[in-house]
Amino acid sequence: MKCSAMFGILLAVIVLPAITWAQEPKRSEAEFVTDHPTVGDPLPDLVVYDPNGQEVKTSDLRGHYTVLTFGCLT
Amino acid sequence: MYRDYGPKNVKFFFVYKTLAHPELTGNYVQPFTLDERLAHARQAEKQLGATIPWLVDDMDNQLKHALGDRPNSEFIIDPQGVITHKRAWSHPAQVRNDLEQLVGPVDHVTKEEDIVLQLELPLKASAARGIAPRLKRPRMQAIVVKPAIDFQGLPFFAKLRAEAGNDLLKSGAGQLYLGFHLDPFHDAHWNNLTKPLSYQIEVPEGVEIEKLVAEASQVTSVSDADPREFLLDVHAWPEGKTIHLTVKYFACVGEKSCYAVRQEYDLILRHDRDAGGARGEGAGYWDPEEFATRMLASDKDGDGKLNEKEVQGLVRPHFKDFDTDQDSLLDAEELTAVSDWLNHHHQPGAPREAD
Numbered sequence: 001m002k003c004s005a006m007f008g009i010l011l012a013v014i015v016l017p018a019i020t021w022a023q024e025p026k027r028s029e030a031e032f033v034t035d036h037p038t039v040g041d042p043l044p045d046l047v048v049y050d051p052n053g054q055e056v057k058t059s060d061l062r063g064h065y066t067v068l069t070f071g072c073l074t
Numbered sequence: 075m076y077r078d079y080g081p082k083n084v085k086f087f088f089v090y091k092t093l094a095h096p097e098l099t100g101n102y103v104q105p106f107t108l109d110e111r112l113a114h115a116r117q118a119e120k121q122l123g124a125t126i127p128w129l130v131d132d133m134d135n136q137l138k139h140a141l142g143d144r145p146n147s148e149f150i151i152d153p154q155g156v157i158t159h160k161r162a163w164s165h166p167a168q169v170r171n172d173l174e175q176l177v178g179p180v181d182h183v184t185k186e187e188d189i190v191l192q193l194e195l196p197l198k199a200s201a202a203r204g205i206a207p208r209l210k211r212p213r214m215q216a217i218v219v220k221p222a223i224d225f226q227g228l229p230f231f232a233k234l235r236a237e238a239g240n241d242l243l244k245s246g247a248g249q250l251y252l253g254f255h256l257d258p259f260h261d262a263h264w265n266n267l268t269k270p271l272s273y274q275i276e277v278p279e280g281v282e283i284e285k286l287v288a289e290a291s292q293v294t295s296v297s298d299a300d301p302r303e304f305l306l307d308v309h310a311w312p313e314g315k316t317i318h319l320t321v322k323y324f325a326c327v328g329e330k331s332c333y334a335v336r337q338e339y340d341l342i343l344r345h346d347r348d349a350g351g352a353r354g355e356g357a358g359y360w361d362p363e364e365f366a367t368r369m370l371a372s373d374k375d376g377d378g379k380l381n382e383k384e385v386q387g388l389v390r391p392h393f394k395d396f397d398t399d400q401d402s403l404l405d406a407e408e409l410t411a412v413s414d415w416l417n418h419h420h421q422p423g424a425p426r427e428a429d
Contacts, residue, residue: 051119
């Protein structure tokens with residue numbers, strides 16, 4: 001196997017497709033956490049979509065706790 | 075956690091973003107239109123098998139950019155829309171701790187073994203892969219590609235991925251990779267009974283590139299779905315100069331619908347931080363022995379085999395199919411068969427030996 005991160009692939013592709021790799025040199029977790037928007041900042045007000053193409057405003061998520069997790073197919 | 079905290083009025087969403095690793099399992103490529111990205115998200119719903127709903131970032135990747143450009147970051151937002159927690163990588167156990175503090179503990183904690191996800195396989199091209207020779211493209215990074223999209227016209231059955239070597243990015247001289255990858259969501263294949271794919275590049279003054287016009291090698295099979303790839307020497311590409319590329323190819327969907335396609339792109343010599351990192355030839359190929367060894371790392375009871383609870387993810391729903399000796403355990407030999415099955419489905423093409 002050429003890919004030394006094979007088990008990473010295994011996890012990402014088979015077990016947890018939403019998990020992917022960093023795609024560029026990454027700053028540290030600590031730097032990420034202190035970058036804005038950080039804890040205490042509002043979630044940016046943007047338009048996203050549901051999988052059928054209906055617009056969803058991030059401000060529509062207010063009214064309850066929300067967990068957002070980024071992911072993709074690969 | 076979704077099951078546990080959903081009843082406590084906590085909402086969970088996956089956010090579908092640009093691919094972190096195109097051309098990996100499923101041979102997916104970056105979508106060009108929102109409709110195509112929505113199709114990715116619907117496929118992700120099926121492949122992940124989770125009931126957590128997806129939101130889809132727009133084609134400018136605004137939410138990804140606004141929230142730190144990480145592939146698998148995680149945020150908790152309070153009812154007023156304020157961020158209470160953020161981390162660069164999703165960490166379910168920590169999210170559970172966070173939610174316990176925010177909304178209190180739950181009576182019943184759902185465990186991993188309580189969940190059987192109905193995972194679907196990635197898309198598989200109806201035409202064969204692993205036929206046309208692939209190009210190696212070490213240490214290259216994607217550059218900005220802007221397709222000229224005609225929403226009334228044919229879809230981009232094949233999508234251009236352009237990558238530049240570090241020398242090219244730094245000095246304006248070096249190697250340029252052009253790969254025309256068929257998009258599995260359109261499930262087209264090359265019509266090899268006619269003229270192969272060709273491209274033509276128009277350059278502004280000051281840009282010097284070899285092979286401004288080229289044609290892919292003829293493939294002897296009637297059809298295939300492998301990418302058509304080119305490696306060009308760039309002698310000069312000054313900053314700020316855009317090159318224009320026109321590609322022509324014949325693509326078929328099914329046996330009867332064939333199209334003569336002509337599509338255009340602008341290319342900009344700038345690292346595209348939304349294009350992800352492609353691993354190229356052989357990516358996603360499972361070496362049978364290493365696959366079995368890695369899978370056996372989940373052998374919690376140490377018997378050298380995996381029972382159904384020790385198997386995770388996509389393999390689990392197919393456990394009985396792979397348990398060929400019907401002893402309710404998967405041994406190394408049976409796990410090797412799993413890797414063959416994955417390779418057959420994912421069509422990565424085995425990597426060639428190093429030169």
